Amino acid sequence: MKKQCYIRGFGAYVPEKVLTNLDLEKMVDTSDEWIKTRTGIEQRHIVAEGQSTSDLTAHAAKAALADAKMDREELSHILVATCTPDAYCPNTACITEDKLGLKGRMALDVNAACSGFVYGLKMASALAHTEDDANILLCGGETMSSRTNWEDRNTCVLFGDGAGAVVISATPTEDSTKxxxxxxxxxxxxxxxxxxxxxxxxxxxxxxxxxxxxxxxxxxxxxxxxxxxxxxxxxxxxxxxxxxxxxxxxxxxxxxxxxxxxxxxxxxxxxxxxxxxxxxxxxxxxxxxxxxxxxxxxxxxxxxxxxxxxxxxxxxxxxxxxxxxxxxx
Structure with a gap:
């Protein structure tokens, strides 16, 4: 019988800076009506100068740990799904680990673009299935603004920055999600x-x-x-x-x-x-x-x-x- 695994905590974080459609009207040939009609988007959050993907994932991770009522030291693995990493090397998971004040965990990035979190969910589930005491932090984090062409009105209106995180374990709690x-x-x-x-x-x-x-x-x-x-x-x-x-x-x-x-x-x-x-x-x-x-x-x-x-x-x-x-x- 296949072992089950569970999400014990959820967290989300978006940067403070908000870029509205009205702001975009001043940057590129577009309009609030055009954007909302075609995309449904009214605003997006954008990182501050010097803020990177790992800053976002660290914030989301702390929220997920708090929701799981779990100490950071209990984490055994750190996975980060992203296509906008801090750098080619080292991976963003290692940098997130450091920003959480941890060392010695398995730390790995997953790149499947927008599908990265669900791909990471499969990887985290596999780890939980093989290690009964595993507590896996899975983050999805992006600074899409760093790879957005702000002169291309067809793409620049779409993307925003932010991060979400979950803590996955083989051991359920009273309010965990299977x-x-x-x-x-x-x-x-x-x-x-x-x-x-x-x-x-x-x-x-x-x-x-x-x-x-x-x-x-x-x-x-x-x-x-x-x-x-x-x-x-x-x-x-x-x-x-x-x-x-x-x-x-x-x-x-x-x-x-x-x-x-x-x-x-x-x-x-x-x-x-x-x-x-x-x-x-x-x-x-x-x-x-x-x-x-x-x-x-x-x-x-x-x-x-x-x-x-x-x-x-x-x-x-x-x-x-x-x-x-x-x-x-």
Whole structure:
């Protein structure tokens, strides 16, 4: 029989600085109405000067530990899902570990773009299944503003910065959330539709070279939309059917907060009414791998994750990568 694992604490953090659509009107050829109509986004949070992804994950981690009523010394592993790390080396998980005042833990970054947190959930579950005393910190953190082309009105209106975190264990507590099932997938043949290529080994920089557009997010929005909706609906259906559930059994759907059009299309195709679809994209924008854990942390703080609920997570990101996870409170 497969061992179970549980989420014992949730946390979320967004930077203090808020960038509204009205602010963007002064920076690029766009308007508040144009942005809200096409994306549903009203504002996003942006890091302060000198603030990095590890600063965000450390804040979210402390919130998750407090929610779990757990001391930081009890952590055995630290995983950070991100596509905007502090540096290529060392990994952001090691820097997060240091900012938490810890040493000696397994520390690893996971990069599956916007799907990174759900991919990390699978990795953390596997670790919890093999180590009975494991307490795994899984963070999703991004500083998307550092890789946003603020002259490209099609992408700069979408993204924000932030982090979310959970603490996962093989040992349940009275109010822990069970990780019931996870399904993941990918298709690398479509990688050029959503990418940040600049600076990688396929497009390296030379000293003194001017930073090109490839350093920033490049996306073919219409194609991404089609693949995102189709893939998230398919993977959610797989998870529900495998666990004997119908859309009526899902109490809360928490999709990756890419934009309102994608969120609404996924809910509609799954026949999950809007009252059961969690949305915070209007206030935080698309925070990539931080999207779902921020939503979970904010939902927990608001009292939305009541006992006895079936929670379905679904995501889609560059790679392409996608997945779904079923939780039960």
């Amino acid at each position: 990780i019931v099932d996870i399904e993941l997938s990918s298709d690398g043949s479509l990688c050029e539709l959503l990418t940040i290529r600049g600076g990688g080994s396929s497009l390296p920089y030379k000293v003194g070279q001017q930073v090109p557009e490839e350093h920033f997010i490049m996306m073919q929005g219409r194609e991404v939309f089609k693949h995102a909706v189709r893939s998230m609906v398919s993977v959610c259906t797989t998870v529900m059917e495998r666990n004997g559930l119908t859309p009526d059994d899902i109490d809360i759907l928490i999709p990756h907060q890419a934009n309102m059009r994608i969120i609404e299309a996924v809910g509609k195709k799954l026949t999950i009414d809007s009252e059961r679809v969690y949305v915070n994209v209007d206030k935080v924008g698309n925070t990539s791998a931080a999207s779902i854990p921020i939503a979970l942390g904010q939902a927990k703080a608001a009292g939305t994750l009541e006992p006895g609920k079936n929670i379905l997570l679904t995501t889609f990101g560059g790679g392409f990568t996608w997945g779904a996870a079923l939780l039960r409170t």
